Amino acid sequence: MKAEEILTAAKAEGRRVLDVHESRQVLLELGVPMNRSALAADRLSAVKAASEIGFPVVMKIVSPDVVHKTEVGGVKVGLRDAAGTGAAFDAMMASVGEKRPDARVRGVVVEEMVRGTELIVGSSCDPQFGRMLMFGMGGVFVEVYKDVSFRLVPISTFDAREMIEEIRGKAIFEGARGHPRADKESLAKVLVDISTGVARHPDIEELDINPLMVTEKGLVAVDARVILGTLGRTCPL
Numbered sequence: 578m579k580a581e582e583i584l585t586a587a588k589a590e591g592r593r594v595l596d597v598h599e600s601r602q603v604l605l606e607l608g609v610p611m612n613r614s615a616l617a618a619d620r621l622s623a624v625k626a627a628s629e630i631g632f633p634v635v636m637k638i639v640s641p642d643v644v645h646k647t648e649v650g651g652v653k654v655g656l657r658d659a660a661g662t663g664a665a666f667d668a669m670m671a672s673v674g675e676k677r678p679d680a681r682v683r684g685v686v687v688e689e690m691v692r693g694t695e696l697i698v699g700s701s702c703d704p705q706f707g708r709m710l711m712f713g714m715g716g717v718f719v720e721v722y723k724d725v726s727f728r729l730v731p732i733s734t735f736d737a738r739e740m741i742e743e744i745r746g747k748a749i750f751e752g753a754r755g756h757p758r759a760d761k762e763s764l765a766k767v768l769v770d771i772s773t774g775v776a777r778h779p780d781i782e783e784l785d786i787n788p789l790m791v792t793e794k795g796l797v798a799v800d801a802r803v804i805l806g807t808l809g810r811t812c813p814l
């Protein structure tokens with residue numbers, strides 16, 4: 578489905594949160610590179626999707642009522658075979674059912690597992706300044722060191738390059754100590770594409786890619802979250 582149709586359908590249902598599968602489709606349309614994934618509604622299709630994608634895989638809960646999937650046991654990484662994938666499906670459904678009995682569950686996404694350095698890209702709405710774009714180191718770096726840079730949307734390629742250079746830990750994605758090296762022009766393009774995308778879709782109040790992975794084979798987003806504005810309210814630009 579097209580991004581605009583996904584956003585319209587969610588609004589028609591009175592929903593603010595897009596599930597991870599819908600969010601991934603929106604990001605793909607904005608031009609963001611993503612790892613391979615498939616939506617699976619039941620155990621059998623999850624196992625089938627896993628063998629098509631190739632082990633190891635990662636499984637995640639698909640629900641518009643779950644914003645942080647890990648918190649409800651909704652992320653399983655490193656699934657090595659069909660038996661493990663089937664067992665992970667059962668465990669995930671049991672855990673989500675127990676922790677969030679009211680959540681609407683569409684199934685799971687099964688996706689390619691990737692290794693790399695975690696970065697973060699996000700856009701949110703500041704009530705005073707308007708739409709912002711954030712970029713920085715992901716994982717422990719964002720939580721502990723808050724190593725991020727900000728700009729107002731829309732940004733230019735020049736702004737994107739500056740945002741990248743402002744990161745204190747940038748040596749890590751420049752290849753220090755054996756970490757994979759990020760192609761900075763591809764990285765700048767992701768930032769510009771996100772900026773252009775949120776500016777073009779004013780209904781999007783918040784968009785997060787956490788993490789965007791720097792791998793030996795290039796950049797790839799492995800998580801996506803899109804949240805719509807409360808009805809009738811858009812971000813001041």
Ligand SMILES: Nc1ncnc2c1ncn2[C@@H]1O[C@H](COP(=O)(O)OP(=O)(O)OP(=O)(O)O)[C@@H](O)[C@H]1O
Nearest residue numbers: 635644645646647648652689690691787788799800
């Ligand atoms: N495809 C993948 N390959 C490797 N590691 C992954 C993959 N998907 C997720 N991970 C790891 O698992 C963590 C949690 O997954 P994900 O970000 O999708 O869930 P979340 O709980 O919704 O995240 P958030 O903290 O952003 O709410 C990621 O931060 C990353 O470290």
Ligand SMILES: [Mg+2]
Nearest residue numbers: 787788800801
């Ligand atoms: Mg995440």
